[in-house]
Amino acid sequence: MPSPTRDIPGSTDLLGEALHLLRLTGTLYCRAELSAPWGVDVPELSEYMILQVVTAGEAWLQVEDGDPVRLPQGSLTLLPHGSRHRLRSAPDAPTEPLFDLAVTRVSERFETMTYGGGGARSQVTYAVMRFDHVAAHRLIAQLPPVLYLRSLDDDWVHSTLNLITREAQAPRPGGETVLTRLADVLVIQSIRAWLDTAAEARRGWLAALRDEHIGRALLAVHRAPELPWTVGSLAAAVGMSRSAFAARFTELVGEPVMRYLALWRLQQARLHLGESTEPLHAIARRFGYTSEAAFCRAFKREFGIAPGAARHQPRTVLPGQLTG
Secondary structure (H helix, E strand, O other): OOOOOOOOOOOOOHHHHHHHOOOEEEEEEEEEEEEOOOEEEEOOOOOOEEEEEEEEOOEEEEEOOOOOEEEOOOOEEEEOOOOOEEEEOOOOOOOEEHHHOOOEEEEOOEEEEEEEOOOOEEEEEEEEEEEOOHHHHHHHHOOOOOEEEOOOOOHHHHHHHHHHHHHHHOOOOOHHHHHHHHHHHHHHHHHHHHHHHOHHHHOHHHHHHHOOOHHHHHHHHHHOOOOOOOHHHHHHHOOOOHHHHHHHHHHHHOOOHHHHHHHHHHHHHHHHHHHOOOOHHHHHHHOOOOOHHHHHHHHHHHHOOOHHHHHOOOOOOOOHHHOO
């Protein structure tokens, strides 16, 4: 096993690496043909992220009890926390619950909806998805309730939106796959645009990733959680004294080094349990535990259930369309 005191390679794009770990999983893609007046009331979907692209006409978005915001054609919005919101043809248009509206299922992951009163036409491509990686939850926790992608003068973004529009308006063989990939790209682009401009992105875990020393330590833990890291070995690897490293890590990340390491290992292990039939003793070693018993004790202490029970827990799915 490599020594945990070995030099940790630097990275010019630690945030990029965190984005790479997002592992977006498409849950539901819907192309909505809407005619005024229309209004859709979307309930809170707390385990999901919601992407909306207005590909024709316009819409008004109201998140929670905030003020309605006009979304012209070409607008992209991202709701990272699945907040309750209303999307409608006018700020005062009546709304109906999303899961009361009829849809046509094209495939397991793609639906179409036609709804409204027959007036001015709008079209919205809607994606509901989730992220499974631990890094995703860390990042998403710092995102605001809604992101608006404003840089539509960017040729690359504009071209992607044009492709979304083309696929949504005229479905062709493979269209579901294309829409899925384009939605993935636009989610990442939205987050990148926010990271470049938002003051909140300079605080907490995101600020730690940008830090010359703490960022390298996080990179080491993320890449090799199985190694026998200590506060001292991580401090030595990034060229800091033990006390200075421990204090700076806690200041930026918001929790002590060893607590972060333990939680990272356990969260990774919990995800791995749901994807693998690997025996528990092998999973314990994979995530830095010297014995299966120690792993099981730590896991139950953190999550309240044994690893074996977590392996068989069903995944949460959306109501309505996905279970119909």
